[in-house]
Amino acid sequence: MTSVLPSSQWWRSAVIYQIYPRSFADSNGDGMGDLLGIRDRLPELAELGIDAVWLSPFYTSPQRDAGYDVADYCDVDPLFGTLDDFDSMTARAHELDLRVIVDLVPNHSSSDHRWFQEALAAAPGSDERARYIFREGRGENGELPPNNWDSVFGGQAWTRTENSDGTPGQWYLHLFDSTQPDFDWHNPWVRRQFEDVLRFWLDRGVDGFRVDVAHGMIKADRLPDWTPPVAGGSMGGTGTAADAAELAASRAPYWAQDGVHEIYREWRRVLDSYDGERILAAEAWVDPLTDMANWVRPDEMHQAFNFPYLETPWAAEPLRAVIDASISAFSAVDAPSTWVLSNHDVVRHASRLALTAVNPQGHGIGPRSAGLPNPELGLHRARAATALMLSLPGSSYLYQGEELGLPEVIDLPDEAREDPTWFRTNGERYGRDGCRVPIPWEADAPSYGFGPTAASWLPQPADWAPFARDAQRNVSDSTLTMYMMALALRRAHELGMGELEWLDSGDKTVLALRNGDVRVYANTGDAAVALPAGEVLLASGPLGDGKLPADTTVWLRA
Numbered sequence: 001m002t003s004v005l006p007s008s009q010w011w012r013s014a015v016i017y018q019i020y021p022r023s024f025a026d027s028n029g030d031g032m033g034d035l036l037g038i039r040d041r042l043p044e045l046a047e048l049g050i051d052a053v054w055l056s057p058f059y060t061s062p063q064r065d066a067g068y069d070v071a072d073y074c075d076v077d078p079l080f081g082t083l084d085d086f087d088s089m090t091a092r093a094h095e096l097d098l099r100v101i102v103d104l105v106p107n108h109s110s111s112d113h114r115w116f117q118e119a120l121a122a123a124p125g126s127d128e129r130a131r132y133i134f135r136e137g138r139g140e141n142g143e144l145p146p147n148n149w150d151s152v153f154g155g156q157a158w159t160r161t162e163n164s165d166g167t168p169g170q171w172y173l174h175l176f177d178s179t180q181p182d183f184d185w186h187n188p189w190v191r192r193q194f195e196d197v198l199r200f201w202l203d204r205g206v207d208g209f210r211v212d213v214a215h216g217m218i219k220a221d222r223l224p225d226w227t228p229p230v231a232g233g234s235m236g237g238t239g240t241a242a243d244a245a246e247l248a249a250s251r252a253p254y255w256a257q258d259g260v261h262e263i264y265r266e267w268r269r270v271l272d273s274y275d276g277e278r279i280l281a282a283e284a285w286v287d288p289l290t291d292m293a294n295w296v297r298p299d300e301m302h303q304a305f306n307f308p309y310l311e312t313p314w315a316a317e318p319l320r321a322v323i324d325a326s327i328s329a330f331s332a333v334d335a336p337s338t339w340v341l342s343n344h345d346v347v348r349h350a351s352r353l354a355l356t357a358v359n360p361q362g363h364g365i366g367p368r369s370a371g372l373p374n375p376e377l378g379l380h381r382a383r384a385a386t387a388l389m390l391s392l393p394g395s396s397y398l399y400q401g402e403e404l405g406l407p408e409v410i411d412l413p414d415e416a417r418e419d420p421t422w423f424r425t426n427g428e429r430y431g432r433d434g435c436r437v438p439i440p441w442e443a444d445a446p447s448y449g450f451g452p453t454a455a456s457w458l459p460q461p462a463d464w465a466p467f468a469r470d471a472q473r474n475v476s477d478s479t480l481t482m483y484m485m486a487l488a489l490r491r492a493h494e495l496g497m498g499e500l501e502w503l504d505s506g507d508k509t510v511l512a513l514r515n516g517d518v519r520v521y522a523n524t525g526d527a528a529v530a531l532p533a534g535e536v537l538l539a540s541g542p543l544g545d546g547k548l549p550a551d552t553t554v555w556l557r558a
C-alpha cells in the first residue's frame with residue numbers, strides 16, 4: 001500500500017493530533033480503546049480540522065509501560081486489534097485526507113521481546129547479549145550495578161540477571177522500567193532490525209514516525225558514573241536554578257550523544273526512498289533549543305517536539321522569549337518550529353497552566369499533591385494558550401481530549417494507577433495516569449460513549465458529561481467550537497506557513513503579534529485591558545465590552 005496523499009511539505013504547517021489508543025475509543029466494550037474504535041471515530045477528527053494523527057504504540061506488548069514496552073515491532077497487540085484492523089484504520093484516514101504517523105520505540109524493547117529472551121538465555125559475551133547493554137557488576141562479586149545511573153521512572157537503571165544454574169549473573173541497563181532493556185545501538189545488527197521495522201510500516205502506508213526517546217539511543221563510551229543536579233525540571237526558560245538543573249540534566253552521559261545523528265541520517269535515507277513525504281518527528285528532551293535543532297538538520301528528522309515551549313508558564317515575557325528562540329533555532333536549520341501544550345506524559349494543560357509549582361515531566365498530580373489547580377482558571381488559560389499556539393507559524397501538536405478542555409484527572413484511586421513511575425517511586429510521584437483517562441464522546445452514554453459498555457481501563461470522573469463531544473458540538477462558546485474555529489481560520493489564513501511579527505501591545509502582560517492578515521493579542525495578566533480595534537475573528541473566552549479580559553486571547557483581522 002502506498003501513501004495516496006499529494007506531497008507539499010505538508011509537515012511544515014500540519015496540525016497533528018495525538019491519539020492515545022488505549023483511551024480514544026473502544027469498539028468491543030472491553031474497556032480498552034482499539035484500532036477499530038479509532039477508525040470509526042476518524043470522521044469526527046476530520047471535522048475538527050486536523051491534518052494528521054499520531055498513534056501512541058499499539059504493538060504487541062505486556063503493557064508494563066502502556067505499550068512503550070514493545071515485544072513485537074511488526075504486529076498489533078490483540079488488545080488493540082489486528083494488522084488488518086490497522087490497514088482498515090489507515091485506509092479510512094487516507095480517505096478522509098488524514099495522514100497517519102505511528103510511534104517507533106527504538107531505545108528499548110520489552111523484556112518479553114524474543115531478542116531479549118534469547119539474550120538472557122545466551123552466555124555473557126555472546127552475539128545475543130550484544131544486542132542489549134549487559135555488563136558485569138562492580139564490587140567483589142559483581143553485586144553492585146555497573147554504574148550509578150538512575151531510571152527515569154525512579155530507582156536504579158540496572159537489573160541483575162540470573163544464570164541458568166541460579167547464580168547471580170550480569171546486569172542489564174534500562175533507562176526506564178526494568179521490563180524495558182536498552183538496545184546497544186553501536187551494534188549493526190540492531191540497526192538492521194530497525195531498518196526492517198521502518199520498512200514494514202512504510203510498506204503498509206504510514207506517513208511517518210514519532211521517535212520515542214530520540215535523544216537516548218547512544219550512551220557515552222564506558223558508561224561513566226553521573227550524578228544528576230538537585231532540582232528536577234522547570235516551567236520555562238526563565239533563568240532559574242531549576243533551568244540550570246534541567247540544562248545539566250540534558251547533559252547526562254545517556255542523553256543527546258553525538259552518535260544518534262548518524263542513525264537518523266540512515267533512517268532519513270530510508271524514508272526518502274519512499275513516495276509521498278514520510279516524516280520523522282523526534283521526542284528529544286534536549287536543551288537548549290539550538291541543540292535540539294541538530295535533530296532536524298536537513299538530512300535528519302523533519303520535526304522535533306518543542307518541549308521548552310510546553311514547559312513555559314502562561315506569562316507574556318517567557319512566552320515571547322521561547323517563541324523567538326524556537327523560530328530562530330529551527331529556521332537556522334531550515335526546519336519549521338513545532339508547538340505543543342499537552343501529551344500523554346505531562347499534566348494536561350487545562351490543569352497545568354493553573355499550577356504554580358514546578359511540575360516536571362512525568363511527575364503528575366494526585367489527591368495529596370500540594371497546590372492543586374483551580375479548574376476554571378486552568379481552562380480559561382488553556383483556551384487562551386491554545387488560541388495563541390494555533391496562531392503561530394509552524395506545525396502544532398494536539399493531544400486527544402484537549403479540544404474538549406479536559407482537565408487532568410486528579411483523584412484517581414491509588415489502586416487504579418498503572419504508570420510504572422507510581423510503583424517505582426512507591427507512590428512518591430503520581431505519574432501520568434491522570435492525563436490518560438478514556439475521553440468522553442457522548443454525555444448520556446455509558447463510559448461517555450468511549451465504548452459500548454461502561455467499562456473503562458481507568459475510571460472516568462462522574463462529572464465529565466459537560467466535556468463530552470456531543471455536549472459541545474454546535475455550542476458557540478464551547479472549547480470544541482473554539483478549536484474548530486481556530487483550526488478553520490488557521491487554514492484559511494495559512495497561518496502555519498506564515499511569518500510572525502511582534503507588535504507593541506503597550507502592556508507588559510499582553511503578547512501582540514501579526515501573522516499575515518491576522519493580529520493576535522494574548523492577555524496573560526490578571527486584569528482586563530482595552531480591546532484593540534478591529535474585526536474579531538476568534539476569542540478564547542467572552543470579551544467584556546471593549547475589553548480583553550485576563551487570560552484571554554483574541555484574533556483580529558489585520
Ligand code: GLC
Pocket residue numbers: 065068069105176212213283344345
Ligand atoms: C517516552 C514516552 C513515554 C514512555 C517513555 C519510555 O518518553 O513518551 O510515555 O514512558 O518514552 O518509552
Ligand code: CA
Pocket residue numbers: 026027028029030031032033034079
Ligand atoms: Ca477494546
